[in-house]
Amino acid sequence: MIYRPQLPVVVSLLVAFGIGLLIGTGQAPMGVWPATMLGVGLFTWFMAHRRPGPAFGYGYLTGLAMNTLTVSWVSVLGVWVGVALVAFLALWWGLLAVVVSRLTRLRFWPLLIPAAWVAMEFASGKIPFGGFSWTRLGYTAIDQPMSGWFAYVGVTGVSYLVALVANAGVFVVTDQRRRLRVLAGALAIFVLGGLLNLTPHADPETRVSIAVVQPNVNRHEHGTASYARSVTNNALSETIFALAEARTGEHPQLDFVLWPENATDVDPIEDPETRRLVEVSAHLAQVPIFVGAVMNGPEPDTRQTSSLWWHPLEGPGDMYHKRDLVPFGEWIPFREVLLPRLPILRQIGRQSIPGEGPGVVHAPIQGNPHLQVGTIICFELAYDDTSYDAVRGGGEIIVSQSNTNTYGGTFQPPQQLVINRVRAMETGREVVVSTLNSLTGIVDTRGRVDELTDEFEAASRIVTVPLRYNTNLAVHLGAWPAWASLLTTLLAFAYSYRRAPQRAGSIERNNRTQGQP
Structure with missing residues (x-):
């Protein structure tokens, strides 16, 4: 009692x-x-x-x-x-x-x-x-x-x-x-x-080498006409630095380059200038770019937050559209009723449309044409089934793409990093974390963080990640x-x-x- x-x-x-x-x-x-x-x-x-x-x-x-x-x-x-x-x-x-x-x-x-x-x-x-x-x-x-x-x-x-x-x-x-x-x-x-x-974990036989890019961006430009271009320009610039390090240092041959969520703030398939920047990046890298992109939605005045595989020769390939969207951040519930009455909601922009299916992208690379990459986009980390689907759907590695620009300098980025660490331990997969301007790095299956960047700086990391095929009991x-x-x-x-x-x-x-x- x-x-x-x-x-x-x-x-x-x-x-x-x-x-x-x-x-x-x-x-x-x-x-x-x-x-x-x-x-x-x-x-x-x-x-x-x-x-x-x-x-x-x-x-x-x-x-x-x-x-x-x-x-x-x-x-x-x-x-x-x-x-x-x-x-x-x-x-x-x-x-x-x-x-x-x-x-x-x-x-x-x-x-x-x-x-x-x-x-x-x-x-x-x-x-x-x-x-x-x-x-x-x-x-x-x-x-x-x-x-x-x-x-x-x-x-x-x-x-x-x-x-x-x-x-x-x-x-x-x-x-x-x-x-x-x-x-x-x-x-x-x-x-x-x-x-x-x-x-003990099984020692994997196959690994992939990834250049992880943290473009950084002038936060004060957000909402201006120059912001969308500067994000992608910075991603291109930092990709060049990563390539220089990979080709002059003691690193294995790169398999692909990872860009964070919103690395292109304009649809890279339909917008000619943005497409040119991505194509130049892929041409210079001579390996695919895994692009975090904002794309035009299936309906007028809508958008989708996506992970897009971009081959240097074949162009855009398989893609995944974010399933779990932030209410009043990426979409407005009861939009027709609330938007006329609360003008501040116009800052959210176009209504986001959720995707469907597991976050797994077919990602062919040299020597492994059947590679499957699981992707979790930012806020989706908070949802168990969405995160577990990256393994259930066949993901051999997991990447976590985030746009932390809005919340930089607050408790949000370290909290999100903890969730990445938890997901790595739950799924039994290393999680490669790519953010726009804070806390990029790699988390191993013990939840340990390596190669972590600082906030508000342009940076890149070259990481070697094992391919794993086990499914933990938690999943x-x-x-x-x-x-x-x-x-x-x-x-x-x-x-x-x-x-x-x-x-x-x-x-x-x-x-x-x-x-x-």
Whole structure:
């Protein structure tokens, strides 16, 4: 049984806010993962047995603190955008608090509450407009022993384990009889995760050599007529530097050149000047260019964000169009209604059209005409199935193409790098990260980062990446653990209202006696 001491309302408000800050401190770039685990445990203790109204209010305040700390970088699009996003995301925390307050009444609450965390992350990653689940508990585990579980249970399962260990701490404090067994179980999760990190990987027989280009761009030009051209001009210039290094240094023969998302801000197939720049780049490289391009959409006044394979002799080849688009960033929900009433939305530009199918591009190179490259474009990293499809569809390597220009200098780029690291461990594929102007490099299957660039500089890296064909258990499981957690949470929440009313009533009377709302 969890009991809380009587706290004045003002103190309770401060505690709720502080818990949110603790939970958020484990996210990048802070990375203090023990603070997150402490915060999750305190969240359970603080919400235990509360009535729905107070639980929702305190949970909402916790969510405000956590999301303000971690994702307020979105306010670079406008203060009102940041305020609206944080205020909305905090609603999920209010709902989570209500659920937790009910689940603590059940016998197996230490196992059920972690499922509620997973369910909240899953739902917030889908509702509304595709969701926004950017700061999951699992991401805080990237630099601690539990990271070994990523390949087996994915970020969903690791989120469950983080919450499980945190709630085990609460259980140890509140149940003296089974303290040693619970502590042993929590320690086993850590130890086994560390041992899984030591599991040897098969030594691949084939590798590819890639010149990764970070063009950089004058951020103050964004929105001007010169911006679109300067991005592609810079990509060409940095490609030349990469080629010079490859041909004069101790590097193997390049297989292709990787450009980031929005390296061409104008359709490179239909726009003659942009096409000329890409063709010159491919001709100089004498190998294909994997272009991150903005292309004209299938309907008038629409666009698509794409990954386009460009052969030096054959020109444009296979392509992939981004599936998971940023609402109010790349497309406007209810556009016909909102656009006339909110003129600021005109800054978004043409409506983006999502693509279909897995992010895998047929990428023939010299000596390997059947190469399959998996690609994940920026915001898509937040979606498990989209990321896993890069392996399910046959991707032998994974590239992550991003335009980080808007959010440079904020928490967003280091958070995105953490997600890249998680995806590499989950999928069992090295992830080659190419950004417009920040944190370009390569992540190995242990989640380690190499050849990392600095923000706001033109740079290039030459990396050699193994081709892999394995499919980790996390990819096989996909969304099933999340759906199972959601179903379990709903059933347990409903059952909490059907259990013996005498025990529930005694808990309420005890809390009222202690002055708890």
